[in-house]
Amino acid sequence: MEDPRTDGGGAAGQEAEAVAPAERVGRFVRDRVFPRESVLDGGGPAAAEALAVLRAEARAEGLWALPLPAELGGGGLSFAAYAELAEAEGASDHGPAALGSAPLLDVRMLDRYGRPGVREAYLKRLVAGEIRTCYAMTEPGVPGTDPFRTATRAERLPDGGWRVTGRKWFTSGAAGADLVTVMARTSGADGDREGLSLLLVPTGSAGFRVVRELPVLGVAGQYEIALDGVLVPADHLLGEPGEALAIAGERLLLGRTLRCLRWLGQAQRAFDLMCERAATHGGSRGPLADQQLVQAHVFDALLALRTTRPLVREAVALIAAGQDARTEVGLAKVAAARMLQQVADCAIQVHGAAGLGPDTPLPGLFRTGRAARILDGPDELHITAVARRVLRGHGRSA
Template structure:
């Protein structure tokens, strides 16, 4: 795919909230530049293969991951005691934006399982922590997280119909179906939300379980192409058909799923925002490079006022969204309440990605619609971003209600 080579002056603009690198031994700017260079050299040239999935994609990804290890960029934000480098959230933010320029960046650099690792380290049983977590951090096991169900609004988890029934021997029998589970077809472990007690709308009867995908009764039903496109790390529908889960597969306390899930929710949304900023920046760089290199009978595109308007509006969107996202990062890193800031950041980052990619496609013309740039894939991500992790409408109403309560 065609990529911008100049990386623009905007590429380094998102370093608020970053500090020293892994172990405190790297300058944040240097670390970010290393990540940008790593993606450009090792990940972006392989995107077509990685998008296609299959054995070839697995082989290529393993090779890229080995290169990340050799360059000291593997598992940077993951806990040190499990084999990561322990970079804290405040310092990870700029790194996350840079690695997020490609959907495959987090997997290539070993950051992808961060949310699952933090959840299972805190709430998993000793067997899960000792047997599986080091292998997840090492990249030997891949994880996914299954909450959303067909016919059940993803914003209403109390309506979950997947059930886990306690057996006399202390194990659980898990039955149900989930969909839009990212990366499920290639995962080794899945954390699944199920009802163990009561009925909807009871919030205290939901529990989480971690299940090996090799367990009898686990089945990948089908891939769910997003806006018509498939992808190796895409969305999947999965089924649990009487899966037996040992008692120590319970994550956290019985009935406490929403508490455990809530701990990861704000961080997960913020990480997505950072990665969406990275992808918006990538689209901006492509647009700017196209504007200055494409020349027609009326001169370079960059001399046209309407093209300049696309550049201006895209830059304005990026410069407006980025501080909102990093404000959310700073509050989360400080352990403060960030519900309003995360809601603002999520809507702003998703809108920015969609807006900037759309402008970049317009500047590219027909070339922006075809397979020679990353823009079609980025456009699909931008549109999906306004639904994933809660639709815009959810965040708009939630933030407004919280703000208005302060005026009551």
């Protein structure tokens, strides 16, 4: 499969061809996904049925799994080409799942680092939407910014397999997943920089259990899981022993950039709702759009959007070109998270009490923006890492 950090020879043509798909994806998300969001948010059988309908519609319209490899049943778009439509797809949290691109990170990881048996058993089914995966790295009581303190252990067995014991939390979608990628210590002592590995664990294995759901600001979808001596086949090790941080680093750079693109789409949605509200509502003092303080909210939100988008695009370009994008991804991640929270907040203010209730998506968009400043690495982590990298380039030993 194509390296996620490069585009291949056909990138320019694919990018040109992505304009029409971006428009089609945008219409699909607005016309099909938005109206079903309340059902999808509620979970359970009704949500599963609604998602199945959306996926069938996406397939029928030729929009299924556009960034996933063509040889596995996907659309074959390069990362650069997919970035052109990721904003439109991500305007709803449910867009990537409905359109089949949600497993992009797992597909790339398994295709690159999975052994032949694992690739054969899971990849095509994952692209087809027949199975689901999740990623478990963070642990209770251990900062996600300090993976060296990972307490989950994987013991090598005589037959080459592994026995995994530990607990993870804030694992997205664990309750409905068929496979979970687990970071575990396979050698060394707590705190060592070496000895961390990634293992692909079938959730149907004896000893695997979902401990509890962890609502984030009142919204479901995150879980705490336990692995009580779970037996994992030898070929379910991803990469080689001790390679977890290198593999995770690749995954995180791409994943954070994808999130930034989707946050831009959600912020644009909030901005459009705010402008529509300002243009169509008013009171005894005239239309909201004529009020200077409302105009200030519109200006500030537009400024945040327009100044963040180039940062995200720069990160996309560097990743697509196979260059070091750590500084640019750090800048983009902090900027995009703050921007989404700011734009959603402005839109809520212009809506007044209506912006706090269930009749608009604004509470959810604001919640996503606030959570974004902690998930995928808190602002402070990225600020410190970027500043140290910049200062080292100026002869400082930060």
